[in-house]
Amino acid sequence: MPEKVIIIGSGPAGWSAAIYAARASLEPLLFEGAITEENRLAGTLPMGQLALTTEVENYPGFPAGHLETYLDDAIDGNRRRIMAPYANRGVSGPELMELMRQQAVNFGVRVVTDDVVEVDFDNRPFKLTSLEGKIYEALSVIVATGARANYLGLPSEEQYKNRGVSACAVCDGALPRFRNKPLAVVGGGDSAVEEAEYLSKFAATVYIVHRRDELRASKIMARRAMDNPKIEILWNRTLAEVLGNDSDGVTGVRLNSTVGEDDLVLDATGVFLSVGHTPNTAFLNGKLATNEKGYITLTTKGRTYTSVEGVFAAGDVADDYYRQAITSAGSGCMAALDAERTLAAKGLL
Numbered sequence: 634m635p636e637k638v639i640i641i642g643s644g645p646a647g648w649s650a651a652i653y654a655a656r657a658s659l660e661p662l663l664f665e666g667a668i669t670e671e672n673r674l675a676g677t678l679p680m681g682q683l684a685l686t687t688e689v690e691n692y693p694g695f696p697a698g699h700l701e702t703y704l705d706d707a708i709d710g711n712r713r714r715i716m717a718p719y720a721n722r723g724v725s726g727p728e729l730m731e732l733m734r735q736q737a738v739n740f741g742v743r744v745v746t747d748d749v750v751e752v753d754f755d756n757r758p759f760k761l762t763s764l765e766g767k768i769y770e771a772l773s774v775i776v777a778t779g780a781r782a783n784y785l786g787l788p789s790e791e792q793y794k795n796r797g798v799s800a801c802a803v804c805d806g807a808l809p810r811f812r813n814k815p816l817a818v819v820g821g822g823d824s825a826v827e828e829a830e831y832l833s834k835f836a837a838t839v840y841i842v843h844r845r846d847e848l849r850a851s852k853i854m855a856r857r858a859m860d861n862p863k864i865e866i867l868w869n870r871t872l873a874e875v876l877g878n879d880s881d882g883v884t885g886v887r888l889n890s891t892v893g894e895d896d897l898v899l900d901a902t903g904v905f906l907s908v909g910h911t912p913n914t915a916f917l918n919g920k921l922a923t924n925e926k927g928y929i930t931l932t933t934k935g936r937t938y939t940s941v942e943g944v945f946a947a948g949d950v951a952d953d954y955y956r957q958a959i960t961s962a963g964s965g966c967m968a969a970l971d972a973e974r975t976l977a978a979k980g981l982l
């Protein structure tokens with residue numbers, strides 16, 4: 634018997650799709666990914682990008698830190714009592730993912746710790762082949778394999794990941810280690826500028842390190858960066874090495890010149906890579922329509938439909954714009970509802 638729905642991916646989109654599909658009696662099977670060295674190096678282990686972050690302060694429902702001390706005066710007694718068990722807690726990325734996973738498992742979701750390496754969407758039921766070589770059949774599929782931030786591949790970058798090296802200012806920028814300190818953002822696109830702008834709220838100075846003498850970012854974004862007194866653009870520079878030590882994490886950067894000048898060494902407590910993302914779509918081998926950057930194309934506005942009827946996409950794998958945990962979770966829910974309604978309309982439930 635084919636599965637009613639197979640979900641591929643174990644970030645917020647995958648788990649949210651699983652929770653909704655399970656509650657709709659679709660008995661979902663979810664591929665959370667394989668635990669391999671290759672996936673570790675690529676940043677594609679189970680639980681996705683959130684598993685690579687620290688505190689998550691912007692996921693609604695998990696107020697971070699010290700409600701007891703600083704909110705006692707501000708909230709009335711009843712609301713204060715409701716929140717009492719959660720005061721002083723917050724949530725980290727890995728915790729949030731474990732909680733979502735457990736919530737799905739509690740509703741009976743079956744989890745396979747393996748990758749899908751090949752898909753056959755030409756025939757019905759669909760066929761998925763796992764890394765272990767098993768073949769699974771499904772009436773519908775939700776692709777929620779996310780994207781991974783591009784890094785430059787420097788050993789020093791790897792060494793200080795989560796200790797000052799990050800690829801997400803919105804996730805990590807407000808951490809104490811970055812406050813009132815110099816920070817570096819590598820890249821020259823809209824993301825780099827946006828990250829720098831965001832970080833400039835906390836940092837003393839934000840250096841944008843760009844390999845050319847002109848930003849790729851749109852004119853309006855570029856102008857904002859140039860007008861921001863806290864942002865300094867370092868033209869024709871590339872990141873050669875992240876400097877740091879075991880106790881402090883990142884302490885600085887060494888920058889090469891692309892125009893033959895001397896190396897530049899700067900103090901910085903954080904290095905934010907903003908050199909693009911890569912959607913995890915290689916395993917689809919072109920079986921779903923994607924845009925020019927490889928993100929899955931959603932074919933109907935406001936729906937999670939892809940170019941193949943019965944295959945849905947949710948989360949970052951189909952979104953190079955918002956890329957937030959909460960938007961991914963929302964689209965995962967949508968994909969489960971779309972799958973349920975599509976199967977019901979075909980009389981397959």
Ligand code: NDP
Binds near residue numbers: 848909
């Ligand atoms: P982009 O591909 O636009 O930019 C990537 C940047 O990284 C480029 O400046 C590129 O340099 C640089 N880069 C890439 N590889 C390297 C490397 N190996 N070494 C040094 N630098 C490198 O990606 P973004 O994430 O910035 O943007 C993705 C999309 O999202 C874009 O379409 C963008 O417009 C959109 N976006 C829109 C926003 C908005 O409108 N508010 C906000 C954020 C993103 P080079 O320029 O030399 O190629």
